[in-house]
Amino acid sequence: MLRSVKEIHNYVLQAEDGEIGRCKDLLFDDRFWTIRYMVADTGKWLPGRKVLLSPISLGEPDWSSRVFPIRLTKKRIEEAPGLDKDAPVSRQHEILWTQYYGWPYYWGGGPYAWGAVTYPGVLYDQILPENKTTEVDSGDDHLRSVHEVTGYHIQATDDEVGHVEDFIVDDETWIIRYMVVDTRNWLPGKKVLVPPTWIDSVDWTDNKVSVALTREQVKDSPEYDPSTVVNREYEVRLYDFYGRPKYW
Incomplete structure (x- = not known):
């Protein structure tokens, strides 16, 4: 279904073992115009950090109660590679972050917005191939904030x-x-x-x-x-x- 981004803003983000915050912003790739990350406002839980959540890890939302389930534990999110809250998300950081979760990269490797698949949730149970390249491509400057645009x-x-x-x-x-x-x-x-x-x-x-x-x-x-x-x-x-x- 087609949804307004403004509608999604401030939704509660619910990890497998508790609430982690609310949706603060969405980052999209300006080459494919696809949302790559949800940025969480975690309040006092992880102050000073930009917490990223990929659509790969999002469950089926409860649109009536404005809750997005996250298919990760709070500990798993907390131990992900950190990023200063005001720092841009570089391709180098994306590589480290994606390898931490063990998911395939969304860039390259297929004809669709999510590489070889159409829907990001399909990548949740896939394992990153050992021979996947970690070469940094020209995508560093292609993530944009919905809030800023x-x-x-x-x-x-x-x-x-x-x-x-x-x-x-x-x-x-x-x-x-x-x-x-x-x-x-x-x-x-x-x-x-x-x-x-x-x-x-x-x-x-x-x-x-x-x-x-x-x-x-x-x-x-x-x-x-x-x-x-x-x-x-x-x-x-x-x-x-x-x-x-x-x-x-």
Whole structure:
């Protein structure tokens, strides 16, 4: 199902032997636009550390009570390679962290967002092959914070059209399917969805996302209502309006 990232924020994170904190942020890979880590606010439990949780370890959430089960013990999480709370997540750290849990790397080794598999949970019981390379690739700078990107300006082909308000993510594959664009800068109150595949470029320095759409196209596109679930009927209308190939 497609979920709002804002909805997931502040969910309780429940390890196998107790609560560890709440969801503070999500880190996504800007090459595949896929959520790679949930960042936990652990309060006083592990102060000064950035605690990362992979979708590989997430269980089936209880959406009504806003609880995400984590298929790990608190001790297992505590003993994972540490990272200062303000430090970026480098590929070197990802390698150490992934080897600690014994999971295959999500980068390389397959055609999908999660390597050889479509869903991250499938990797939970897999063992990292001994001959898996530990070479650092060019992925070091590709993890982005959802919290930081929220608010980026959206640049159409002919004018600015608004800003990033939210993200819509598939809660099985953890692929970001849409950016929620708030157009109130020039269309009061209207929100629309734009798939990451329609992005021309992202200027991470100037906080700007350029999309391959005109302002008029965005103006006339199907409106997104945050109070309703994004279903396939809406998605069909959206893609048909733009005349773009569907992802499914």
